[in-house]
Amino acid sequence: MRKRRIVFLALAILFMLFVIMGRLMQLQLFATEHFSSRNINLIYESVKQRSHEILINDGRGDFLDASGQPLSYEEKTVLVLFPFLKNIDWDKASLAEIMRISESEISSLIEEADKPFIYGQLTSYEAEQVRALNIPGVIAISKEFPSTNNSAAQLLGLTGENKDEFEKRYPDKKGNTSMKIGITGLQESFDPFLIPENPSKLIFHVDGKGAPLFGIDVKLTGENNPFYPLRVKTTIERNIQDRLEQLIDDHNIVNGGALLLNIETNSIIASASRPTINESAPFSDDGTKNKMFEQHIPGSVFKTVVAAGAIEEELIKDDEVFNCSLDIRGEQAERDLGELKLDESFSRSCNLTFAELAKRLQKEDPNMLEKYASELGLIGNISWKKDLFHFENFKQFSHHQGRIFTEESSRKDLNYVGQTGIGQHEVRVSPLHVANMLATIARGGEMNAIKVASEIQYGDGSIMYKFPDIKVKDSKISPSTFMQLQSLLRHVVSDNEGTGRYFQDLPFEIAGKSGTGETGIFKDEEQLHNKWFAGYFPFKSPKYALVVVNLGVPINEGGVNLLFADIVNMIYEESHDAVEASKPIQ
Structure with missing residues (x-):
């Protein structure tokens, strides 16, 4: 009996030794980088416990402006x-x-x-x-x-730690879940190129009491490969971006912003969104949302689409006039504009004309308004998109794609169609899309994908990949219709009674369209509105498309004409200074 107890005790001790050895092997050999269900990196934690270190560079790639200077x-x-x-x-x-x-x-x-x-x-x-x-x-x-000046903050986006999302995106990097990943904006879309490999640190090893372990030399550890980290060179022109941000604040835009597009390259020069990001609690409000990429009620800006469809489908007689003293319900309008032809209806923003033309278009085909919105680049994906290395359909940025109708019944109900024709009811588009529409019109129908990045660079500045211009297609709308649209947009400013007459004395000739969208939201019994002006310039040799928007303001407050004019003057100053700087010294 005693012998049996000794054998049993010996086996128990042997079993416990095997368990301890197995546990040690798990800790030392098999699960050193992903211990337990939380995937703890034991090697990293061990080194961290016996070292003093300070982060110099987290190893994540960065963003540069169009001139190659740091942006982020x-x-x-x-x-x-x-x-x-x-x-x-x-x-x-x-x-x-x-x-x-x-x-x-x-x-x-x-x-x-x-x-x-x-x-x-x-x-x-x-x-x-x-x-x-x-x-x-x-x-x-x-x-x-x-960067502390929040330049293009919503466009560039935020980074943060998210263990589950990290492992979902990068299953081969388990154990490094403390690394930050892009969670919004360009930080998210370019994350696969920016994700760090080896952060740079000043590190000093200590014993349990904090005394030097290997002498008193402080070592710099990190990425020794000169090609990394990668950097993304954007199309943002820093001087214009910073001045644009300041002008928006000077004009007290608290919900809205401005977007400037280069018509020749269809690339974003500047983009500013408000409200700003709350650094202490980024997702507590709308600060992280890029209002330039989100869809809003456009109001009369949408009349451009209706005009394009009516002209192309030949639904207007040459001498036809519309009774613009009436509103879309056939009642006396707030503005007694009298009988107007198409060009005057467009420049003075007569609602009845475009409600009537929208009805004619929808009677021809229930999908007609969406067709022309698409042909002008006002809805759908407009981001640069292409297979890039092993990434299929890589997109430079994400954005709302816009809509004209959400309910099938709305496209057939003429009352709803009339409201749609003036940019109300279910119509939602982004300032980005509106800028793209203007650029498409200014180019005479050539539709190009929008870029915000020109190249990906290695750490030493050499080019890893240069993003080519992508021509999406030529619009199916005829060149003569585009010429008439250009004329209509210019008439908004040149007409002494046009809604853009305020811009007649600017240093560039402006073509554009105003918009006031009724939001259906009330504050102190007063309905709030979205105020827009979207234009391109110089008219005869287009280079810039600019959209400004102030969201959710009372009808008699928050106009954007002064802001639009100040931005145009600023761009003129910047372009004039650039020309002067390029002249050879005598």
């Missing part, structure tokens, strides 16, 4: 101090002299520190002096910081 980050030279300095003798006096502070202040800071810290920013001269001291643990180094 700022590079600063900073002084880094390590806590082990409290345990060694070093030249505090020289550092204090360079930084213009007392030795006691330096000592106090280091005594309180339990991890490396950035003391402050250095000039290039101060950095040279600090490096000349050659003191271990006193480091002058260049570090990247997120």
Whole structure:
């Protein structure tokens, strides 16, 4: 009996040893990078536990502006101090002299520190002096910081940590789930190219009491490959972008923004959206939403589509006039405009004319309005999209695609059709699409995909991939119709009673269309409106398409004409300065 107990005890001890050995093998060999259901990287956590480190660069790729300058980050030279300095003798006096502070202040800071810290920013001269001291643990180094001026913030987007989404996107990188990924804007769409491999850190190994483990040398670890991280060169012109942002704030746009498109390349020069991002709680409000890429009620801007369809389908007689003293219900209108032909109806924004023409179009074909909205590039995908490396149908950016009708019954109900003809009821389009429509008209029907990135660069500045211009198609609308649309858009400004007459004295000749969309939302018993002006210029040699919008404002407040004019004047100044700068020195 005693022998049996001894054997049983020996087997139990042996079993426990096997369990312990199995557990150790799991920890040391099999699950070191993805331990437990939480996929903990034990190697990383072990190194982290016995090291002091400070992040210099997280290794994530960045965005550049059109000239190749940093757009999403700022590079600063900073002084880094390590806590082990409290345990060694070093030249505090020289550092204090360079930084213009007392030795006691330096000592106090280091005594309180339990991890490396950035003391402050250095000039290039101060950095040279600090490096000349050659003191271990006193480091002058260049570090990247997120941009502080929020330039094109919603367009560029945000990054963040999301373990589940990280593993979904990058199943081969399990264990590195602390890496940030793009969650909105260009950060999300270009994430596969920007995701970091090896962050750059200043690192110093310590024992359990915080004493040096391998001497007092501080090591810089990180990406040694000069080709990484990658950078995305955008089409954003920084000077125009920053001035555009400032003008929007000067005009108190709190919900809306502006978008500027280069008509020749169909690329975004500047895009600003309000409200701004709340840095402390980004998703607590609409700040992360890019209002330039979202769909809104356009009001009379949509009359451009109705005019295109009516002209192309020959539904207007040459001498036909419309009774613009009546509204779309046949009652006395607020503005007694009298009888107007098409060009005057368009420039003075007569609702009855375009409600009537929309009904004629829909009687011809229930899909007619959507057909012409599509042919003008006002709905559907307009982002640059193409197979790129192993990514099928890679899109530079995501956006709302717009709509004309949501209910089948609406396209056949003439009352709803009349409202649709003036950009109301179920019509929703984005400022991006409106800019694209104007660019398509200005080019005479050539439809191109919109770009916001021109190339992907290696870390050394060489080109990995250059995004080509993509011609989507030539619109099926006839050239003569496009010429008439161009004339109508110009007449909005040249007509002394047109809704764009305010822009007659600008340095560029403007063609465009105003819009006031009724939102159906009331505040203090007053309905709120979306105020638009969308135009292109110079009229005879188009280069820019500009859309400004102020969303959800009372009818007698929040006009955008002054803002549009100020942006045009700013662009003229910028283009004039660029011409002057390019002239050879005499």
